[in-house]
Amino acid sequence: MDRKPTEFESSYNEEGIGSGLLRSMQQKPLAYIGLLGMVGACSYGYMRYKTRGVLHSTSLFLMQLRVGAQAMVVGTISIGMVYNAVNQYNLKKEKQRLKNAE
Numbered sequence: 001m002d003r004k005p006t007e008f009e010s011s012y013n014e015e016g017i018g019s020g021l022l023r024s025m026q027q028k029p030l031a032y033i034g035l036l037g038m039v040g041a042c043s044y045g046y047m048r049y050k051t052r053g054v055l056h057s058t059s060l061f062l063m064q065l066r067v068g069a070q071a072m073v074v075g076t077i078s079i080g081m082v083y084n085a086v087n088q089y090n091l092k093k094e095k096q097r098l099k100n101a102e
Contacts, residue, residue, distance in 0.1 A: 030080040037072040041065070 015023070025032050045065040052061060 030076060030083070033079075034073060034076040037076055038069060041069045041072050044068075 045061075045068070048065075049061060
């Protein structure tokens with residue numbers, strides 16, 4: 001039995017953290033791939049920092065880690081651009097195929 005919301009009630013259902021995160025992941029998967037890459041780069045950097053030798057200074061190590069993290073970001077953006085370009089090309093091709101079929 002559905003009832004209509006009154007003046008002060010809302011028909012909007014609040015979504016929980018899990019369902020909101022899942023919806024966001026489905027809409028923007030490359031953002032989360034980038035976040036995973038960042039976590040991976042930070043983890044790798046932490047492991048390398050713990051095992052670094054006496055010859056490497058901290059500032060040199062942090063510069064190298066920053067370059068690696070930036071490479072992850074640029075790589076993710078590039079993959080996203082190629083993915084979107086391929087999808088747009090396929091959509092155009094599909095529209096032309098449907099148009100020609102009519």
